Amino acid sequence: xxxxxxxxxxxxxxxxxxxxxxxxxxxxxxxxxxxxxxxxxxxxxxxxxxxxxxxxxxxxxxxxxxxxxxxxxxxxxxxxxxxxxxxxxxxxxxxxxxxxxxxxxxxxxxxxxxxxxxxxxxx
Amino acid sequence: xxxxxxxxxxxxxxxxxxxxxxxxxxxxxxxxxxxxxxxxxxxxxxxxxxxxxxxxxxxxxxxxxxxxxxxxxxxxxxxxxxxxxxxxxxxxxxxxxxxxxxxxxxxxxx
Numbered sequence: 001x002x003x004x005x006x007x008x009x010x011x012x013x014x015x016x017x018x019x020x021x022x023x024x025x026x027x028x029x030x031x032x033x034x035x036x037x038x039x040x041x042x043x044x045x046x047x048x049x050x051x052x053x054x055x056x057x058x059x060x061x062x063x064x065x066x067x068x069x070x071x072x073x074x075x076x077x078x079x080x081x082x083x084x085x086x087x088x089x090x091x092x093x094x095x096x097x098x099x100x101x102x103x104x105x106x107x108x109x110x111x112x113x114x115x116x117x118x119x120x121x122x123x
Numbered sequence: 124x125x126x127x128x129x130x131x132x133x134x135x136x137x138x139x140x141x142x143x144x145x146x147x148x149x150x151x152x153x154x155x156x157x158x159x160x161x162x163x164x165x166x167x168x169x170x171x172x173x174x175x176x177x178x179x180x181x182x183x184x185x186x187x188x189x190x191x192x193x194x195x196x197x198x199x200x201x202x203x204x205x206x207x208x209x210x211x212x213x214x215x216x217x218x219x220x221x222x223x224x225x226x227x228x229x230x231x232x233x
Contacts, residue, residue: 035222045160045168045211047222059219095167100179107219109158111179113167 002026002112004096009117016086016121022079022096022114030054030074031102035110036081038092038119046092049081050107059107064090086121093118125150127212127225135233142199144228146212151192156216159188159197162227163208171210172197207232 008020020036036048049070050059058070069082079096094117097110126149136142146157155175160168170179172188175195185200199206212225 044227045213045224047219047224050219050222061222100170100173106156106217107215107221109156109170109173109213109215110160110168111170111173113169116167 002098004098004112004114006094006096006114006117009094009119011120011122012086013123014087014121017082017084018086018119020081020083020094020096020117020119022081024077024079024096024098027098027112028102029077033099033108034072034079035097035099036068036070036079037095037097037110037113038090039095039116040089040092043092048094051079053103083119086119088121091119091121124220125152125214125223127214127223129210129212129225129228131228132226133229133231135231136202137233138202138204140202142197142202142206142230144197144199144210144230146190146195146197146225148193148195148214152195152214153216155191156214156221157188157190157195158213158215159186160211160213161206161208162211168211202230204232206230 003025005023035050051070067085071080096114098112099108100111128147130145157175159172162168176188209227211227
């Protein structure tokens with residue numbers, strides 16, 4: 001079964017840092033680009049970051065560029081989102097997602113989602 | 124940046140009825156790189172449709188997508204109780220800047 005398991009969400013103070021993780025299983029991990037998407041309480045979906053199957057390229061939404069870093073360890077089937085300089089508006093459920101098609105040169109639709117991990121930024 | 128506008132914001136229907144949800148793009152979406160997702164309370168979104176009209180794995184055939192250019196539609200032919208949820212459209216494509224979501228349509232039981 002193809003599965004993504006998000007973890008690492010927590011309560012953190014404004015200006016603080018947090019690292020989210022996502023464990024992948026059930027597919028050839030290194031063949032697929034991956035993403036992070038978030039959803040603020042009661043709001044819609046916001047794409048945050050994309051990483052290629054071999055770790056390149058990485059792309060970020062303007063709202064997190066320079067503060068968040070997306071990485072992967074293909075030997076462990078793991079994704080990481082390092083979040084620095086956190087703000088109240090970063091409070092959200094964070095989902096890791098898998099691109100639907102491998103190596104097609106398209107920033108593709110997301111066919112598998114993690115269950116989400118909650119990040120709360122508050123003093 | 125392409126903006127996706129979904130309508131209506133809320134759709135009130137009864138089980139067994141037909142649902143038609145709209146997603147309009149501010150510019151032409153190339154190659155019909157348009158997806159639809161369903162999200163139920165407390166759950167992650169689920170991919171329903173990609174490429175504007177292709178059903179994802181294990182999606183019932185009562186769900187269908189259509190459209191091209193700037194106007195796209197998700198149709199649910201006969202609503203089942205489990206279909207009452209929020210639906211999002213998403214653009215994707217040849218650059219990450221194309222990743223945008225619509226604001227969602229909430230389908231509620233009338």
